[in-house]
Structures are given as C-alpha cells and as structure tokens.
Amino acid sequence: MQLHLDRSLKTPLYLQIRNQIRQLILTNELPPGFRLPPERKLAASLGVNRTTIVNAYHELEADDLIRPHVGKGTIVTPPLCSEHSSVDGLAIDGNSELLRLPVQPMAWQNFYTSQSERMYNPVLASILDEIGEEDQISFALGSPAGEFYPLEKFRQISQEVMQPGNWQAFEYGPTIGHYPLRKYLADWLGHRGIQTQAQNIMILSGSQQGLDLLAKVFLEPGDFVVMEEPSFIGAIGVFKAAGARILTVPMDREGLRTDLLEQILSRHRPKFIYTLPTFQNPSGTKMSLVRRHELLKLAYLYHVPIMEDDPYSELYYENQPSPSLKSLDEHGHVIYLGTFSKMLFPGLRLGWCVAPSPVLEQLTLAKQHVDLHTSTTAQWIMTEFCHQGLLDEHLPLVRNQYRRQRDAMVSALTEFAPQGLSWTVPEGGYYLWCELPPGMKAATLLTKAAEKKVTFVPGNAFYVNSRGNDRIRLCFSRHSETTIREGILRLSEAILEMLNQPHSGGTASRPPFNETLV
Amino acid sequence: MTYIYAERVKSMENSAIRDLLKVAVQPNIISFAGGLPAPELFPLADIRESYDRVLGAGDPSVLQYGTTEGFLPLREEISAQMRTKGVKAEADNIFLTNGSQQGLDLIAKLLLNPGDEVLLQNPSYLGAIQTFRSYQANFRVIPSAGEGIDLIALESSIKEHRPKLIYLAPTYQNPTGTTLTIEERQTVARIASLYGVPVIEDDPYSDLRYDGPASPPIKSFAAEDAVIYLGTFSKTLAPGLRLGWIVADRTLIAKLSVAKQGTDLHTSTLLQRATHYYLTHFNTLEHIEKMRQTYKLRRDLMLKELQKSFSTQVKWTEPSGGMFIWLTLPESYDTLKLLPRVEAANVSYVPGAHFFAHEGIHSNMRLNFSNPTPLQIKQGIKLLAEILAVN
Secondary structure, three states: OOOOOOOOOOOOOHHHHHHHHHHHHOOOOOOOEEEOOHHHHHHHOOOHHHHHHHHHHHHHOOOOEEEEEOOOOEEEEOOOOHOOOOOOOOOOOOOOOOOOOOOOOOOHOOOOOOOHHHOOHHHHHHHHHEEEEEEEEOOOOOOOHHHHOOOHHHHHHHHOOOOOOOOOHHOOOOOOOHHHHHHHHHHHHHHOOOOHHHHHEEEEOOOHHHHHHHHHHHHHOOOEEEEEEEHHHHHHHHHOOOOEEEEEEEEOOEEHHHHHHHHHHHHHOOOOEEEOOOOOOOOOOOOOOOHHHHHHHHHHHHHEEEEOOOOOOOOOOOOOOOHHHHHHHHOOEEEEEEEEOOOOOOOOOOOOEOHHHHHHHHHHHHHHHOOOOOHHHHHHHHHHHHHHOOHHHHHHHHHHHHHHHHHHHHHHHHHHHOOOEEOOOOOOEEEEEEEOOOOHHHHHHHHHHHHHEEEEEEHHOOOOOOOOEEEEEEEOOOOHHHHHHHHHHHHHHHOOOOOOOOOOOOOOOHHHHHHHHO | OOOOOOOHHHHHOOHHHHHHHHHOOOOOOOEEEOOOOOOOOOOHHHHHHHHHHHHHHHOOOHHHOOOOOOOHHHHHHHHHHHHHHHHHHHOHHEEOOHHHHHHHHHHHHHHHHOOEEEEEEEOOHHHHHHHHOOOOOOOEEOEOOOEEEHHHHHHHHHHHHHEEEEEEEEOOOOOOOOOOHHHHHHHHHHHHHHOOOEEEEOOOOOOOEOOOOOOHHHHHHOOOOOEEEEEEEEOOOOOOHHHEEEEOHHHHHHHHHHHHHHHHHHHHHHHHHHHHHHHHHEEEEEEEEHHEEEEEEEEHHHHHHHHOOOHHHHHHOOOOEEOEEEEEEOOOOOOOHHHHHHHHEEEOOHHHHHHHHOOOOOOOOEEOOOOHHHHHHHHHHHHHHHHOOOO
C-alpha cells in the first residue's frame, strides 16, 4: 500500500491518508478482506503521529469502507449493497403470488420517444471522445489552443469572486442570466454594431443549448428548416432530432446562395433559416455584405426568422469581418447566438442569445424546465473577467496566434500535399476545408490517417444527405505551428499512399469513428 | 415579426419557480418561499480553495471540452458515495448534469411522447410537473395512505393505465416533507420491476436528516435497472454551482449521453474538476453535519412557532429532514389569493396549488425553514398567523 503525503497542502494529513486509502479501496486495489497495516506501523512508515492514522481509519470506518475485527486487525469491507440487494417474497395484500414471478430486465427500447430515435449524432460523440488521446495529432476537434488559456488570471479572478461573504455567487439565480454579464455583453455587442440591451440577452449553458431551446420552442416534427450546405454538425443534429425536414442551400465564395434560397422560400414555409455567416463551420466562408442584405430582404419578404450563429467573428486574421446579420436587421427578424467557447475556452459552457423580447420570453421559459439557469458561479467569474478588460486583451493575442497557425497549415499543405488536394484559405475562424483528389473517399482516408496518428472530420458529417464524402475539415486552432506541420506531413503521406494503391481503401477494416458515418 | 411557435410551447407555463427565484432576491422580505439552503453555511472557503488548486495546477484541460457523461474521477467519487447509500453503482452508471433539473429534462426527452402518462405523488415537486408538462405528458395521481402512498392503488393504477414513468421523491419530499417507509420503498421497487415501468427517484434531500432512521434509496432495493436515481449538489454544497447526477444502467446512460450532446455537449469542465477536488480534499461529512444541526434547530423552532401561533384548525407536517413544512388551512382558505396580502406584510410562502398536477386544492402552503434565520422564523410565523387569522 503506497501513500504519498504532501505537507505543503492545507488538507490535513489524516484526510490525505483517508482519501488515498479510500481511492485504493474504491478502485479495488485494496480488495474486500484486505488487511490494513496496524496503526502504529503505518504511522511509523509515514512518519506521522499515531493519532493521525487513528483519525484516518476512523473516517474510513464511518464510511463503511473498513471494519476492525478483534484478532484480525482492520479489514476492507465488501460493498454494502449486497446486504439488501434482493427483497424477494415481499407481500402486498392479494398480490404475493405475482410478486414472486421472475423479473425481466427493463426493455428500455420500448420506452424511448420518437425524438430520441432521431438524436443519434455519432460524429459529435467521437470528436468529444477523442480528447485526451495523447500521441494523436487531431485536426478534428474545433477547440481553442490550451496553451493560451488565461489560466492564471482566471484563477486570480475566481479567488476575488469567492471572497468571504460573497454567497451570492453560489445561490440560485434568474433563468435569463446574471444581469451584470448581460449588461456587459449588451455594451460589448454595441461596439460591434448590434444595438441591444441587457433585457434582450439571455445567458446559455453554451450556445449549443441555444440551438436546443430554439428547436424546442419553434419546431414540430415535419416543420421545414433552411440551412447552408455544408453546415455545423451540432445544428444539423438538433434539428434532425426535433423531426424537422431540412432544406439545404448551397454556398459559393460569397456564402449562402440567396438566389436559390428565394426559390425555396417561394415553395415552402420554413420555421426559420439557420446560418453561420462569418467564417462558417466547416467551409470557412465569409458571407459577403451584399448577400447579407439580400438574405435579410428575403427574410422580411417571406416573413421567416433567421437564426444567426456567430462563434467565430472575433477571430479574424485579415480585415474586420462584415457586420453581423443581427446588426443589419431593422425589423427584429434575427435571433443571434454567441459564445465564449471559441474566443476564450469552452470548458465553462457559457454562451448567449440575443432575441426580440417575446422570443426571449419563450426561450427563458423553456430553459427553466431544462436546467433552471446557467451556473451562477461561472457567470460571476466570467463577468469579473470581462469587467477587468481581459476578454478584450485576450482577443488580439489569439488572433495573432491563430493567424500564424493558419499560415503554418497552409504552407505545410503547399509544401507536402499531393497533387489533387485543394483547400480554402479562410480569413478567420478555425477551419480549412479541403477537397480530396478525385475518387478518394474521406471515410477511407480517415482509416489510413488514423494509422499515421492524425485525424480530421470527414466532410459527410456536415451534410444532411449523403454527400461531402470528397471533403475533409481540418482545424488549425488547437495545435502549435510545429505540430501542425508534422500533422500535415502525416496526412499528406496517408493521401499519397492511397493514391498509390487506389483500390485497397474500400474494403479495409474501418475504425469505429467511421462506421457510424454511414 | 410574429413568430409561430411549436405546439408544446402552450404547455410551458409561466412558472411559479421563476417568481420564486425573483422573490428570493427581494430584500426585507421574510421568505419561506424559496427552496434555498442557508447561504451562510456554504463551504465557501473550501470551494474557493478548490478552484484555486484546480486552476493553479497549470493544466489547461480544466477549461477544455470534456466528455458528455462527465469527468471520470468525479463519476468514480459519486459512484463510491452511492455505494455507501447501498446503491450498486460503478463510474459508468453515473452521468453528470447541470443540476438535477436537467436530469428530469433529459429523461423526459428520452421517454415521454405527447400524451404519455406519468404517475406521481400529489402534491409533487413543481419543477418536475412542469418539465413533464412541457413534453405534453398527462398525469395520474398516486393516492396517498397516511404519510406514504397507497401501494395497492399504485399497482392497480399501473395495470389500468400503463404509465410511461413513475416519479417519486421518497425522502423528505418537496413540498410536504414526508418520507416513505422502508417497506413502501421495497414494494415500489418490486412493482416497478414487475410491471416494467421505470421509477424516477428524485433525492435531493436525503443527506439533510434531523431525526428518525436513515432510509436507503428505492434504487438500493431495485434488483434490476428499473430505478433512475437523481442526485444533486444543490442542497449539500451550493445551488448556484448547478451540478447534479443521474444513476442509471449503462444502456440508459448511453442514450442520455446522446440526448445531452445535442442539448449542451457536456456540463462545465471547471465546475466538475473543482467539485471533484472539493469532495476528495475536504471533510464533506463534517460540513453536512453542520448543516443538519443548523436546519434541525430551525425546523424545531418553526414547529414550535406554528404551535404557538395557529389554532387546531390548521394542520402541518412534521418532517424528519429536508427543508419544508406543509401547512393545511381550513378548506375555505385560498392561499393563492391570500399571497398578495401576506407579501404586503413582507412575508412570503409558496401556495400549495402549484404542487398539484391537477387543479382544485387551494388551502395549502409550503414553508421553507432552512433559509430564514431563527429571528425571521419567529417574526414571520407570527406575522403569517396574524394576517391569516384562522380562528
């Protein structure tokens, strides 16, 4: 039994001992029946007072994890649940016979809703799952670079917020969000051309929650929704789960093709148009100003709301991007989603929605049933972070850095990419959108690439119908320039090998990531 | 522009919870309305140190995306805690949520089609009623027998109506403070397995026990996977963190995970890391013990003050744990209508009508004793009795 005490911690030694032994018991490294060392002996070996060990054992005993036995010493107890796990033969009047029948395992599949059948979104799952795989170079997960997280400042601010007596930061709060944060965002968005007020902003547990709430409030099974194609995986998943029929509009270099949109709007009555106009995920496209105006005009004409998803607009590497649709909207048609996840870091799960009051009212009501409100503590810390100007301070830093990373990826591709591979060079955001050499399938390439320890998201994940198999998305925000270069080298090798053996790919065994993409 | 909402929006009420949260922030009011722990008991210094340590370790992954099911070491810690309550659980039976409210929402999303029936106690937790209602569920009431539920009626109701779910808060229930006996728990577990109807066991209060025996969760008696257990750190740590968990079998956890991905990807990584640090480095039992002692005194005081101030026509429950006392006035009283008058005198409560799935009962109120100070309890109950003037 190996214990390590850290005398620099504020945690008392007896608690350190208790916690470590507890962990060992719970992970079964000390199995039931294991005899713990006698108190005096353990005290000597750890160089602590015997009382310390007595206290630690006492705590463990209180948790029912160990029990002293006369003559045998202190023994690890078996899990409690076995003691009353079965209650056979229990009688209710007149029903005792029935109750003795064997119990069938719960057949959950008979219980699920029709919505849950539509929820499956394997790509998102596998992207999240891959976090933590060490030697892999992942261009899949759309995450900011951890090395630039303002950890130390954030720590200091958390300490300031949690001043003794500031219980408010730990209490229930209003569903719509912490007022000072909403006020800050109203002003912050004001500097970006969006004229709004705190009362038109609600705080979300990440902007994904905004999509979920919008679906809940607006979508009946069978309703039409319009999206760009390709489009954000998370949005496709939510709308599909809601049972919506998705109408897709192709894009060109200026973004969503408004001429085609008009044809759709003249035939169908969609509940809303979902768009990610600035540095789109996955294509990196920036919608032109002309198109933005055309899109709004069509929305007014056909009376269709627009959901503008805007996680990337602050991450521009050339000129300031075009104004958001929300800032151009004169008739309350745009519902706007923002997030801290891509600008700062995603682990706090904080986003926001700007919407006309009646819509915000409905969204708030829906959110109340979903999670009451977003973490008060997280909102307080973020508010203070913003108030100290640290968000605005952080942005130029990451813009600079991500520009360099984008350039590193582009120049590595220029240097290593085999003939036939082409890619976009986005002016902002996180992603390069690549077209594979003719005939090559993204899913097959992924298998080959995984062997070489590099991953990406195959293009079909971003399409509603079975298209996009000739595309891949590469995220450049997460890794350093050196790692990006290495990753692109590996990817290029994988492509080259496939080009040299064109027929081997189709039947090769596929990693689990892939099968789910069918 | 005029927005066209989905049909289900009609069943989302403008809810009392929101009003409660509002009242709670009004100064000068003696509030018996909220379901709030006493903030002066939050282990603020310990939480603060936990954040300090977790953010100070130089590990950016504390602010990174995480897996949907939750931070593995925290799931391990919670499963260990569940085992000490007698529930068979491993880390992969645990699923982290943004408070147990989200647990209710995700389960409802997975299991409730419009028109499905939910069996529940009458009265029941408001937040649960509203969430099920937002999925357009219909309700069936489990008749009560004494403190508990009528088990024979429960069984015949299951046979007759084939409900999709049974929702129960068996321990120090919100709003009544009542608790099911061990025999009732065993039988519920058994009936649920037998008829294959899942039970949601909502258990926010069981750690707040002031007297009487500890009651093992219904889930601890369920030989199979029929019980979905909901836990939360809102009452034992702090509600504003928004952290809860679900204990369920692996098949359901996999489904929940898919549902939560589309809902918000996952619960805050930093919050989970800091909570894990807190649970493994501080004496949480001592903290809970401190809360118990404080709340017990407040409960005793409120019961004493009620005894002093109200006539025998008024009845109330005497809970052995939790946060609430349930007061029943003579039938002619309507606590909804009386509330403005009471609030004008700077006292508030929750009208009982909010906790009934069906309309019709108006003479109850829920009184919270954990949040107000002893002085407020004394003054507030006296004021309340004066205004209501039940003779």
